[in-house]
Amino acid sequence: MLSTGGVVVVLAASVVVVGSVDRGATDSGLTGAPSTTATTQTEVRRVDLAQPFAGTAAAGWQDGAAGVVVPVPTPLAGFSAEQVAGALTQVRDVLITARLDPEVLYGHDLDRLAARFSERDRADVHTNKGYRTAIAPGSTLLGVPAKVAGTMTAKAGRPGELLVDTSYAFAYAFRPPDPERVNDPLHIISVVRVRTQYGFYDDRWDATGLTALDWSSYSYSVDCAAAEAGFLAPSLGKGGKPDLDAGDAERDAFDPAAPMATESTC
Template sequence: MAITLGFVAALPALALYGLARDADQVGFKPPEPPSAATTTGLPTTTTPTTMQAGVKVDLAQPFVGTPAAGWSDGAAGVVVPPASAVNGFTAMKVGEALKKARDAFIASKLDLKVIQDGDVELLAGLFAPDMSDQVRTSPDYRTRIAPGFKLLPVPMKVNGQMSVEPGDKGELVIRANYAVAYAFHIDNPNEIRDVMDIVAVVRSDHKYVFREGATFARSSQGLWLNGGHTTTYSMACTPLKEGLLAPAYSERRLGLPGQGESVRERMFDPNAPMPEGNTC
């Protein structure tokens, strides 16, 4: 499902089995792409998007045969751009803000204590006090592995980039646009028909806002999540109705029209437009 957010709206867990559900009825619009003239970021990433047919799945190397095989391992793939002075913030302060956004993204997408064990306090503590209670009470600010399933003990694969631009007075806008691939444990590997039976991909384009200065109350200073768009590919659809991520093998479905190479390429490529539609 794909969804867009307002300033303090919850970030629902989003889903698709090849494409995303569009939730325009919420009434929000996705964040506009950052201007090239005002953005400080890393060069645009590129990624192979070709699947290898007939690959025997090795649970020690579960991403072999997928475009994610060459991606960075876990947090190493979340790289902040070089910090420079932006919107009245010193380069040092911009660096601090970027680190906070990076830490929040890693906690929400990669930290097993948060996404698998449900220790949301690790994530909530990274946000401004006025935002942290919302993160604690809503399950929608993080990837959530469905009960009964566990990820394999291998690093998740990550590809994408982070950028920073000026916001309103006293604000920095930080965008985190990434694809994350997860590999799930399966009790009987002989049941695997295709590598994507155990690999799920989540694409996220999040907009963080860092606030500081006399314009804001002390409790509002710090990091906020102010919008986002997320889609999920190759997973079980029923758990997604509750915002939970489970492997495709647990609920195999026939491919639907439009689920071809072009869909897979867009899901594995954080530079491609987010897919829209609904196949769940």
């Protein structure tokens, strides 16, 4: 069972503190019509709903599943290159299912995600939203592919254990209730960064699916109330004033290689 820790609620972002399994373990309120003049405090960033990521750090990322890339497999600590390739492919499949599959995002079919995990983890997949991105009730994605960037690495663990570490960022574009009131991409774009570790074992390789070991996640530019409940919804320009420089916060939130945040700015 994963231990999720808690959401630390403190620009609208949320943190889920690292969970582990027994492996040892702008102030930018919405305005009326979009302003035609940039003020000295905040630059208005126009939003094209056909290209909602334009002007953000995610604009150049891959679309959807194309952003989850399996590295070239090599033999590792008793595991053949074919076994390593199989493990990496399983991890890629579960990331795509958990973070990009609409049926899973909206919670309509969690069985397809649970089936990819080991038997001991399957029940937890249905109740623990940390395993997936959970779109908040009443929120709807815009219909363009999510943008994805990150890395996946296989390494040897304890004797007979193969570990796969991942660090990814997923940027989602939401359909705004009132497009005319959107004057910043981050009103409708939310970013989820997730770091995970999965284990594979030579004594039960084919008998089980993924074994979830450690994970942590961080979401940025989100609705804080939804985040506290474990769901993802866009900020729509609401949220607290960031304590850190907004430019730095945004850059780090989008960068899967940056240190994972330990505090929320909701």
